[in-house]
Amino acid sequence: MHILTKGCAAILLAFCIAPAWASSPEVIARGEYLARAGDCVVCHTGPGERPFAGGLRMSTPLGDIYTTNITPDKETGIGNDSFDDFERAMRRGIAKDGQRLYPAMPYPSYAKVSEDDLRALYAFFMESVPPASRPNSPTEIRWPLNMRWPLRIWDKVFTDKIGYTPDPAHDEAWNRGAYLVQGLGHCGSCHTPRGIFFQEKALDEQRTAYLSGGNLDNWFASSLRADPDFGLANWSEADIAMFLKTGHNTHATAFGTMIDAINNSTQYLTDTDLTSIATYLKSLPANQASNKEVAGAPQNGKAYVQQCAACHLADGKGHAPYIAPLAANPAVMDPDPSSLINITLNGSSRVVVDGMPDAYRMPQFRVLLKDEEIAEIVSFIRTSWGNKAAPVTADQVAKIRKNTDAASDAVVILKMR
Ligand code: HEC
Ligand code: HEC
Ligand code: HEC
Numbered sequence: 001m002h003i004l005t006k007g008c009a010a011i012l013l014a015f016c017i018a019p020a021w022a023s024s025p026e027v028i029a030r031g032e033y034l035a036r037a038g039d040c041v042v043c044h045t046g047p048g049e050r051p052f053a054g055g056l057r058m059s060t061p062l063g064d065i066y067t068t069n070i071t072p073d074k075e076t077g078i079g080n081d082s083f084d085d086f087e088r089a090m091r092r093g094i095a096k097d098g099q100r101l102y103p104a105m106p107y108p109s110y111a112k113v114s115e116d117d118l119r120a121l122y123a124f125f126m127e128s129v130p131p132a133s134r135p136n137s138p139t140e141i142r143w144p145l146n147m148r149w150p151l152r153i154w155d156k157v158f159t160d161k162i163g164y165t166p167d168p169a170h171d172e173a174w175n176r177g178a179y180l181v182q183g184l185g186h187c188g189s190c191h192t193p194r195g196i197f198f199q200e201k202a203l204d205e206q207r208t209a210y211l212s213g214g215n216l217d218n219w220f221a222s223s224l225r226a227d228p229d230f231g232l233a234n235w236s237e238a239d240i241a242m243f244l245k246t247g248h249n250t251h252a253t254a255f256g257t258m259i260d261a262i263n264n265s266t267q268y269l270t271d272t273d274l275t276s277i278a279t280y281l282k283s284l285p286a287n288q289a290s291n292k293e294v295a296g297a298p299q300n301g302k303a304y305v306q307q308c309a310a311c312h313l314a315d316g317k318g319h320a321p322y323i324a325p326l327a328a329n330p331a332v333m334d335p336d337p338s339s340l341i342n343i344t345l346n347g348s349s350r351v352v353v354d355g356m357p358d359a360y361r362m363p364q365f366r367v368l369l370k371d372e373e374i375a376e377i378v379s380f381i382r383t384s385w386g387n388k389a390a391p392v393t394a395d396q397v398a399k400i401r402k403n404t405d406a407a408s409d410a411v412v413i414l415k416m417r
Contacts, residue, residue, distance in 0.1 A: 023123035031124025032416065034117050037273075038110065038184040039265035041414045043067045050132035051416050052125070053077075058104045059217070061198050063141035065102055073131035086122045087115070091162050093155055100151035102139075103158075108203060112164040112183035129417050158199040170283070177280025178204070180273060181211075185265075190214055190221035190257060205284055212287040213334065218404050219256035220338040222331050225284040229388055230333040233286065237278035244274050247351035247358070248321035252329050255348040255362065256339055263352050264414055296391040299380040303373050307365065308381075316385040322360050327385035337392045340378050341400045344369075349407045357411045364406040371397040 023031075035041070044067045046055025054069040072079040078086065081096055088094040093107035101107060113121075139146060164183060166175040181187050182204050191211045192200040202210035211224040213231075223231035232240065239249045244266035247254040254262045266274070305314060308326075312318045316327035326332050331339055347364035350357040365374065371394040379391035 023120075023127055027120050027123050028128050030117075031120035031122070032128070033268070034113075034121050034184060035124055035416065036265055036268040037180060038113075038121070038186070039261060040070070041416050042260045042264045043105075044070050045414050049134060050130070051414065052129055053132040053134040055134060055137060060102060060104050060141070062145045063139065065104060065139040065141065066137035067105075068136045069132065069134050070125060071129050071132045072126050073133050076133050076135045077131060078125065079131060083119065083122050086125075087118055090118060090121075093151070093159070100148045100155065102148075102151065103154070103198065106186040106189045108159050108200065109183055109186035109189060111160055111162050112179065114163060114179075117184075154197060154199070158197065160203045173276045173279045174283060176273065177276035177278070180269075180277055181280055185277070187211060187224065188214075190216050190219075190261075191224050208285075208287045211281070211284060213336065215336055215338055217257060218338055218342050218400055219258075220334050220336040221256075221258065222334050222339070223287065224281050226282070226286045227330075228286065230330045230335060231286060232281060232330070234328070237275060237282055240278035240281055241271065241274040244269070244277065245271075246321075246353050248324075250320040251325065252331055253321065253324040253348075254351055255331075255343050259349055259351055263412070267353050296379065296383050296389070298383045299391060300376060301380045301384065303369075304377045304380045304384075307369065307377065311360075316381065316387075322358075324362075326381050327387060332381055333387055333389040335389070337378065337382070337389070337396065338400060340381070341374065341392060341397050342404060344374050344378055345397070345401055345406075346404055347407045350411050352411060352413055355413065366401060366406055371395075371401065 041051060043056055043058070044052045044054050046053065046057075046067065049055050050071070052069070052071045054067045056067045057064050058067065069077040071077040074080055078096075081089075085096045089096070089101065089105075090107060091111045091113060093101040093103065093105065095101055164179045167178070170178075188200050188203060188211055191214055192202055193209055193212060193214045194216075195201050200214075201207065204210060212227075213223040214221050225231050226233045228234075235243075235249075235251060239251060242249045243252065243254065244262065246267070247259070247262040269277075311323050312326050316325060318325040334340065343362055345364065345366040348362040350361060352358070369377070374397045375392050375394045378397075381387065382389035382391060
């Protein structure tokens with residue numbers, strides 16, 4: 001390699017540039033794998049747009065913003081970005097023009113990504129993603145909130161150091177899992193609760209809030225800690241790996257925004273990486289603070305029997321792994337019932353693994369059932385068959401109904417190139 005570079009100085013520069021810059025197919029393939037691990041495609045591909053051309057609308061507490069074009073198009077994408085520009089956006093949240101990015105881009109997590117992995121990612125985007133022309137859409141955040149300089153302070157207070165330092169107290173598998181979960185996997189951006197400045201309350205296992213469950217976009221991403229009832233206490237490492245690979249296991253089925261993670265990211269990870277993720281998650285102790293006895297008295301189950309028992313059965317056991325059980329399912333006992341209410345109102349979009357959409361799907365009930373009826377059914381599920389959780393009210397259902405729509409029927413498969 002250096003012989004080639006030195007030769008370049010002597011011989012014709014233009015002649016040498018291409019071979020000196022082209023990355024090996026192995027590096028590009030690794031970059032592609034890492035782009036899967038980071039789930040870049042789900043955010044950076046707007047509806048009907050080419051892969052990574054941007055344009056997906058995302059809501060933030062300040063207003064809506066759009067994801068950007070990260071294809072190597074020179075006019076509208078990142079085609080003129082050097083590796084250093086890319087590194088600053090990915091790990092520090094600073095755009096090429098020096099402006100701060102909104103943390104809707106998960107750079108607080110990507111800060112952990114190694115330089116080596118970033119180089120492979122950069123090679124994948126620059127050398128194998130086809131350029132697509134689509135000018136970036138302006139944010140819909142109004143003045144003065146659209147000023148980006150306060151984000152400088154935000155970054156100072158809420159972001160961590162750059163890179164991941166292996167913890168010598170743990171083995172290689174644990175450290176690989178920690179690196180993937182905290183870094184590219186950005187699991188905490190949904191599964192960690194956020195504070196009043198929209199910051200994740202923890203970025204690693206040093207604090208017990210980490211992965212203790214978070215509410216984003218009307219879905220509650222459950223605790224990934226060893227919390228009994230609503231966490232992963234009863235899931236084995238194999239159960240976790242199977243869930244991430246296929247969207248199903250004997251305890252539960254993926255739904256809500258977790259479907260985006262399964263469909264476009266985790267199913268593509270190797271079994272070794274999935275097992276490492278499971279090893280890391282299983283090492284997180286229960287979060288005592290949220291581990292309260294909140295059980296309500298059993299509720300009236302008549303409406304459940306009429307509407308739900310045909311699929312989920314009278315004893316709540318379902319037909320795992322295709323029709324999720326509701327008994328002993330952690331998502332059913334989340335302290336925050338948003339996901340349970342949301343899926344009952346709106347149903348689920350499709351898990352697509354290996355290009356095959358799921359045959360069974362949770363239907364929507366928003367048209368058929370009133371808020372009171374949904375509250376009654378959901379309260380029944382939360383307090384039956386050994387499930388222990390607080391009942392919910394019609395007001396809680398009304399609030400989520402107002403902010404959501406029925407899940408789409410469409411089978412969406414996002415290509416990366
Ligand atoms: C959860 C959604 C989300 C994910 C996942 C995501 N991004 Fe972003 N990204 C955004 C948003 C939103 C912006 C624009 C932020 C702004 O306007 O301040 C952005 C901006 C960027 C920028 C700066 C763009 C520019 O035009 O200068 C780069 C580079 C980038 N993302 C790369 C990536 C890569 C590579 C991945 C995967 C490893 C990724 N993003 C994953 C939401 C996301
Ligand atoms: C875009 C948001 C989002 C991201 C990113 C995300 N999740 Fe989730 N996840 C959810 C939601 C919402 C649920 C609850 C619905 C369900 O059970 O499928 C969930 C559920 C889960 C469950 C099932 C938990 C249970 O108690 O039923 C596991 C395991 C899981 N996620 C692991 C992960 C891992 C590991 C990552 C990172 C690689 C990750 N998730 C990233 C939103 C997300
Ligand atoms: C036609 C069959 C069918 C009916 C009727 C049905 N469900 Fe489902 N439900 C499913 C399937 C299939 C899933 C798995 C998620 C998916 O793949 O869409 C599911 C998932 C769920 C989940 C999420 C659990 C998980 O881990 O995935 C909840 C909660 C749920 N259903 C509640 C209900 C309630 C409440 C009713 C009655 C109001 C109901 N279901 C009626 C088929 C059904």
